[in-house]
Amino acid sequence: MHVNAIHAHGCSAAAGGVAVVPAWLNHLAHDLRGPLSPLANALALLRSGRLDASQQAETCSLAQQQLDALSQLLDDTADLLAAKPRSSAPVEIGSLFDMVKVRISRRLYAGNAALEITPPPVPLEVHGDMCGLVRLLVGLLLRSSAIAGVGCRLQLQIQIPDAASGSIPDPAWHERAASAQAAQAAPVPSVSALPVEAGPRIVIGVHGDAPQIAEHLAAFAATLTASSQIHVADAALARIVAAHGLLLRAAPDEGGGSLVLEWPRD
Numbered sequence: 488m489h490v491n492a493i494h495a496h497g498c499s500a501a502a503g504g505v506a507v508v509p510a511w512l513n514h515l516a517h518d519l520r521g522p523l524s525p526l527a528n529a530l531a532l533l534r535s536g537r538l539d540a541s542q543q544a545e546t547c548s549l550a551q552q553q554l555d556a557l558s559q560l561l562d563d564t565a566d567l568l569a570a571k572p573r574s575s576a577p578v579e580i581g582s583l584f585d586m587v588k589v590r591i592s593r594r595l596y597a598g599n600a601a602l603e604i605t606p607p608p609v610p611l612e613v614h615g616d617m618c619g620l621v622r623l624l625v626g627l628l629l630r631s632s633a634i635a636g637v638g639c640r641l642q643l644q645i646q647i648p649d650a651a652s653g654s655i656p657d658p659a660w661h662e663r664a665a666s667a668q669a670a671q672a673a674p675v676p677s678v679s680a681l682p683v684e685a686g687p688r689i690v691i692g693v694h695g696d697a698p699q700i701a702e703h704l705a706a707f708a709a710t711l712t713a714s715s716q717i718h719v720a721d722a723a724l725a726r727i728v729a730a731h732g733l734l735l736r737a738a739p740d741e742g743g744g745s746l747v748l749e750w751p752r753d
Contacts, residue, residue, distance in 0.1 A: 515719045518560055522553035529553075555594065559629075562622070564719055577612040578620060580645050586617070587624045587643070595641070600632045605644040613687055613750055615731045623727045626720065627691055627746055634703045635695030635743060642692035687750050694743035701744030704737040708746060711735055 529550035532538055538546060584604050595602050613620075624643070632639055693700055711725045712735055728735055734749040 522557040525553045578615050578617050580611045581606045586621045590625045591628055598632055599637050600639045602641045619727045626724045631693040635693050635700050636697035639695030644690055646688050689748040691746040701739040704744040708735050708737040
């Protein structure tokens, strides 16, 4: 059962006096308890006065990691409950990428992961909910980092498929757009004004030393497009994907793989 159906079924059953608890809710309760024990232990150690300066710093670092994990779980829960129906609001890609960078930089730095963001050379828009898309990209990047391992390299960019085929990325698009802007020609149309065959796609490139990166990315993408998700983090991301009518797939790449997020053709 899809998470939206689970939520609707749970509400109707509750109205009838029947207690229905989705599977992901049980997992959420368990996961929320996970960081509490290490945090309690860290607090007890700091209060004991037995730690020297370096031990205090290490304990604080471990406590911060658990606090970040707890914060992420709460964010995932908020995302799951707050996902909106498909929005027609314009979202500028450069601003979207900037917000993603602010949200994720510290967490990637802690995992020694490098993120390269390639914004479009001219203003370019898609339609959707800005907050939801930021949360979605942050979640995809964090999962990609976990799959690729410590020291991985991530890339975030947008591609415009070739208008003739609708499937092959046009490598000259960025150059043409930049030239048009430099020549002060007619403005490059937003995504919403492009031909329907030229739907945009956001690509997350993932490279690292972990084995079978492409296979793990494919399994992750399949989880998000399945009819149900067990863990709240996956359910939250899946609901945002569904709310925007997006298509998510994985693709192999030399030394890793990629996640491809596509806006459907109108």
